[in-house]
Amino acid sequence: MVLTGHSLGRNKxxxxxxxxxxxxxDINATYKIMRRIEGEELSLDSAELVITSTRQEIDQQWGLYAGFNVNRERILRLRAKQGVDCYGRYMPTMAVIxxxxxxxxxxxxxxGDMIEDVEGVAYVGQDGTTVTPATKPDPPILDEILHFFKNPAKPMILALARADPKKNIPTLVKAFGESKPLRKLANLxxxxxxxxxxxxxxxxNANVLMTILKLIDKYNLYGEVAYPKHHKQSEVPDIYRLAAKTKGVFINxxxxxxxxxxxxxxxxxxxxxxxxQNGGPVDIHQALNNGLLVDxxxxxxxxxxLYKLVSDRNLWFECRRNGLKNIHRYSWPEHCKIYLSKVALCRKRHPHWQSDDLLDGDEESQSFNDSLQDIHDISPKDKDSAVNASTLVTNFCQCPKR
Incomplete structure (x- = not known):
């Protein structure tokens, strides 16, 4: 069994x-959460492979479960790889995809004023997805944002998150307000x-927003910070592009x-x-190498x-270039390709799965390659693509009847 968890019960x-x-x-009465946790424990006991999105999910979420221990899983995996007897002890393999x-x-x-290998280049990922530099008319939300600023030409530091205590936006406003060099160079x-x-x-949420407004007043950030009341989801790409055109930075x-x-x-x-530096961004930074991690x-x-990125133009362009070059690692076809390769390894670890009912080695290899080709043929815009790819995975790893 291959298990992919979501919003795990113990963490919730x-x-x-x-x-x-x-x-x-009360929580258990509302969410039936103990039943959910029991199901997740049973799934861990049965799973051959567990798929996660980040390393943090393994260490800090699955690590809460009785059926999994991070250090013990590493030891058992190493012993199995070396052919050393594990004396019946077992834990599923964890894979970050x-x-x-x-x-x-x-x-x-x-x-504008781009480094030579960035200007006019259409970056093509390994999956064939094209990311094309282009000049686009000013987005509709432009006026809504720019009317906040005294000098809208300065680089924009963009934070995109709800007013939630966990998102830590007040600390960002405090950091901006207390840094005169940063305020001189950029907008927020x-x-x-x-x-x-x-x-x-x-x-x-109201408490967080009021804290932010008080900080804006405390540091007299009027004309330096934008905090529009409304935006459409369809305008989010325009907001990213606006920040990029000013040679700004995105912060989480x-x-x-x-x-x-x-x-x-x-x-x-x-x-x-x-x-x-806490959680998934560590994995993203390792893959894209397009910025800096902070406490x-x-x-x-x-x-x-923030000051380092907006003040050092060479560093800014290097991070931009790295992000565009490596972004294919987060494409849908890339995800499916890695997923199928992990599933294929499950069969190699179980010789008893190899029977007359299964494909021989050459046919198995061809089947895997055909499955990858099928994924490349799926249109990313197809709303049923996830279902189609899941069917491919299910068919590929289906066990023979015993």
């Missing part, structure tokens, strides 16, 4: 208890979802970020990143990293 229970709004009994994304409609803005753009009346927002200062989807979206639009509790470190 831990987070809900930290909020202090419900007891464990980043979620796939569709980059077919991404348009990278021409930022905060896209914090949509709101009408702060008094009608959930209390936790979350206390802990399980994955970091917006970091990948920003990189696909040519934006270097500054991100929390989200250290406002001075946040300000220093």
């Amino acid at each position: 229970l831990e987070q809900l208890l930290k909020q202090g709004r419900q007891s464990e009994e 980043a979620p796939g994304m569709d980059f077919s409609n991404v348009i990278v803005p021409d930022v 753009m905060l896209i914090m979802g949509n709101r009408d009346d702060i008094d009608e927002m959930p209390s936790a 200062p979350a206390l802990v970020e399980p994955f970091g989807l917006t970091l990948i979206e920003a990189a696909a639009h040519g934006l270097p990143m500054v991100a929390t 989200p509790h250290d406002s001075n470190a946040i300000a220093a990293a």
Whole structure:
């Protein structure tokens, strides 16, 4: 069995208890969470392979379960690889495979004054997805954002996250407000979802927003910070492009970020990143090499990293170039290719699966290659592509009847 978990029960229970709004009994009554955890424990016992999105998911989420221990799994895997007897002890293999994304409609803005190998280049990923630099008319949301700034030509530091305590936006505003060199060089753009009346927002979100507004007033950031009330989801790519055209930076200062989807979206639009060193951004930084990681509790470190990227033009272009060059690693076909390769290894570890009912070696190899070709043939725009690819995986790893 191949297991891919999502929003794991023990991690969810831990987070809900930290909020202090419900007891464990109330949480269980609302979410049936103990039944969910029991199912996840049983799945761990049965799984040959567990797919995760990040290393953090293995260490800090699956690591909470009785059926899995990070250090013991590494030891057992090493012993099995060396052919040493594990005396019946077993744990599933954990594999980190980043979620796939569709980059077919991404348009990278021409930022001007580009380094030679960036200007006018259409980057083509290994999956055939093209990311094309282009000049695009000003987006509709442009006026909504630019009217906040005294000098809208300065590089824009973009944060795109809801007003949630975990997203740590107040620390970002504090870092910006206390750094005179950074304020002189850049603007701050905060896209914090949509709101009408702060008094009608959930209390936790309203408290965060009020803290941000007070910090803007405390540091007198008027004319230097944008915080529009509304934006459409369809305008998010325009927001990324606007920040990139000003040679800005994308920042995710979350206390802990399980994955970091917006970091990948920003990189696909040519934006270097500054991100929390806690969680998924570590994996993204390792894959893309397009920015800097920081301690989200250290406002001075946040300000220093942002200043370094917006003040050093060569570094900015290097990070932009690396992000565009490596972004194919997060494409949907790349995800499926790696997934199938991990599933294929499961069969090699089980000789008893190899029977007259199964394909011989040459046919098995051809079947795997054909499955990969099928994935490349799937249109990323096809809303059923995930279902089709899942069917391919199921057919490929189906065990013979015993």
